[in-house]
Amino acid sequence: MERSHLFSDLEGALKEGPIFRAIADCTYDWESWHLPDGTLQWVNAAVERMTGLSPGQCLTMQDYPLPLVDPSYRPRMARVMREAIEGSSGNDVEFLATHQDGSQRWMAISWQPMFDESETHLGFRTSIRDVTERHQLREELRLHNRHLEQLVQERTAQVAELEKHRLQMEKLAALGQLAAGVAHEVNNPLAGIRNAFALFRSGVSEEHEHAGLLDLIDNEIERISGITHQMYQLYRPSQQAIRAFDITRVMEEVLALLEPISRKANVWIDQRMKSGTATATLEESQVFLREGELKQILFNLVRNAIQASEFGDTVTILYSTTPDTVVISVLDQGDGIDPEVMPYIFDPFFSTKSNAPREGMGLGLSVSRSLVEAMGGEIHVRSTLRTGSEFEVVLPRELDEPVQRSGVSPGIVEP
Secondary structure, eight states: OOHHHHHHHHHHHHHHOHHHHHHHHHOSSEEEEEOTTOOEEEEOTHHHHHHSOOHHHHHTOTTTTGGGBOGGGHHHHHHHHHHHHTTOOEEEEEEEEEOTTSOEEEEEEEEEEEEOTTOOEEEEEEEEEEOHHHHHHHHHHHHHHHHHHHHHHHHHHHHHHHHHHHHHHHHHHHHHHHHHHHHHHHHHHHHHHHHHHHHHHHTSOTTSTTHHHHHHHHHHHHHHHHHHHHHHHHHSOOOOOOEEEEHHHHHHHHHHHHHHHHHHHTOEEEEEETTSOSOOOHHHHEEEEOHHHHHHHHHHHHHHHHHHOOTTOEEEEEEEEOSSEEEEEEEOOSOOOOTTTGGGTTSTTOOSOTTSTTSOOSOHHHHHHHHHHHTTOEEEEEEETTTEEEEEEEEESBOSSOOOSOOOOOOOOOO
16 A cells, blocks of 8 residues: 555545544543654644644654653664564563653553454554652562662571570570589588698798798689689679679779789780879769679679780770760780681680680680670670770769678689
8 A cells, every 4th residue: 555545645644533632632641643664744732732742743753752751761662563564463572761841750651553344454553651669669669679678688687696695695504504513512512621721831931941842832723713703604694683883983993993904914004084184083984783794794804805915015905984874995915816706705714815825714705794694784896906905894874783882792713
């Protein structure tokens, strides 16, 4: 069929039925009719709303509708037009259209061939719908699904971490119970040894040639007693009475106990508030905690810092208070903690001091963490190899239990 005859068939259908033209012109979607070779024959008024170009401008456009399509989607639309010319049909192929004002919206094109009553191919029609909202909803759904997947991954990791922590706690509880049992069995005969040794020592004069060895034996008995006491603490931290006290005073008392160790190691101790001031007012430094347990924590951390330091290094103790918390940091200039052993430093009986004899059984940090957590606090570690380590203790400034302003604090036990 000749082109002029096709044109008359298409136009005739509209002229002979005004109702059909009214329907076509008023259709909300962007409708187009094409000849079999793809030439645009008619386009409705919706094209102007969607692209900013009038139907007349479209009819004179070369390669319609490609100039109205975003360049990245023109190959897709060119393929659609080829398939339509070949007589195929298609539905809901999305592309990005560019309006004359520069804005862009998502469109979906459907197409199908047209035939007359004698099955003569008249061309094809296209119907383009604005699907921007649908595309946005789909994108929001995709982002939401991605967010859900991320949450699932995070929750899965948290569950795995909690399970790991639970297993670790069960292991620590078993070790602690074993330690308490061993401590109990050791402590009974140790008490007999101490009493017998005291009687034996009272009968030996100071001038005896082996009198110096008696002091060594006495010190070793006290060291064993200290270890057994810590093993008890590992399993069942003592619940001391809460009292109001000056944290600065407690630090000074702990440093006085550690002064012989720091002097022997030639390690300087620098104690001050995080604000930079050397001292604090009573209002700034007063806390409501278990004094003896805080002393034990500080003793363990500062003693470890001294042992990690080199000759002439400085151990720094920083502390600060807020209405709700007290934060204490102990920093050393030692070799730092190897990242491979960092996860194990709070395990009972774990120690990196294998080359240093008589440095304890690796209970100091484990006991310290137990005491900190028993008071509702946290202990954090930051360490850099060949630079040093920082142990930070964060405690509530006042425990929830009723404050008792009297009570006897137990002595400090060396690890």
